[in-house]
Amino acid sequence: MKSQFENVTDEELMCLVQNGNMDAFSELARRYEGRLLSFLHRFVGNVTQAEDLLQATLLRVYRARARFKGSGKFSMWLYTIAANLAKDYLRKTRKYRFIALDAPVGQSSNVIDFYEAKGESASESAQKKEISRLVRLAVERLPHDQKLTILLSHYEGMRYGEIAKVLGCSKGTVKSRVFRAKMKLKEFLADYLAGKEVAPSNELQQDDKTIAGISGS
């Protein structure tokens, strides 16, 4: 069934939302919830927190609808809100880190997972998971500002100028962050790219050390 808003732009929808049209808001949220969830999950590293942040972002969008200026691009305004909420969340939780065990089965990160993806052989599935895990670990090692920049640039496909507006910095700063982040990622992933066997992750032990520090404090 075709949506009544199929050919309506985000900005036009936002204009309808400003006039109290909840269907328009629902359509906007539907358009972005998948992308935004992936973005937030990659940034905070925890799917439940990402879901909470996604809902908080959508709520903030609705509550602040009057502040959206029709001349701007809705997606950038949306990502600005999401990024600010996610940065706040990480700032509050940076000192102490809990192991988040909320990944749905098949997407678990730091737990022993008993599942395999459907339709793939065990080795294919394991290889895909391993590459995905290596990338995730590498990106997680980046400082927050670089991580955010890479996520917006590589995964959200934003131009440097757009990222600069979302993050409230200059285009030169974005360019510099992308450069530093990419060089670090190249270094972090060098072993895999060189075709070397990558040793099993000691991620769990690292996390546990963090947690043990909390428990013992």
Added chain:
Amino acid sequence: MNCNKTIKQLPAYLDHELSRQEVAELELHLEICIFCSTELGALRATSKMLDAWQDTSPRRRYVDSVLNQIRAEERGVTGKAKIGMRLLHQRCVPTAIRAAAAIVFLIGFSVFSGHVPIKRTQDGVALSGVGDLEPAKPIPPEKYLMPSYIRPSEIGLVLRGYDNRSPIVKTSSGGLPIRNSRDGRFFFGRGGFTEVNHVYFPRDGMSVESVVPLELP
């Protein structure tokens, strides 16, 4: 253009963020410099590898719960109680004392809030929320595994709950390996898993949260 400047421009070159003149200068240098060409290849490979980090699939339609919350707010009903509990989940508690305080607060809050009764599921998990527990639903033994052996000294803090059947669990493991059983539950400790036949789940739409210490099987 020298190598230093070229290297700094490479990520922006790959992202199509350079001006025509910059591209021309850079490509001229790349033709004569093996070092920079190799570096470009490595950055290309790194970018390609980043694609392996897959998107997160939404587990439900988040917009529905956001719309419900907006409608509730517009009716003058705030979700402060629920948000308060969620915030407690989000904040990382630095010490066992603070964690215990959170447990007492949450359970106490649930008890004295009047409309959020505490219920205990068959498997010993305390849940607070509105609604009833669903009758035991048989789960094939191979889909549900319980830890057969965990020493009390190995148990850390467990914050757990459900949000429409999606388990929400955070834990400090005290440095132990963490496992998740096939139904999405999480345990830490050493030893194997044994099978159990069934467990209670909250009904659809029942919003529940709980903070309980992990109980020994």
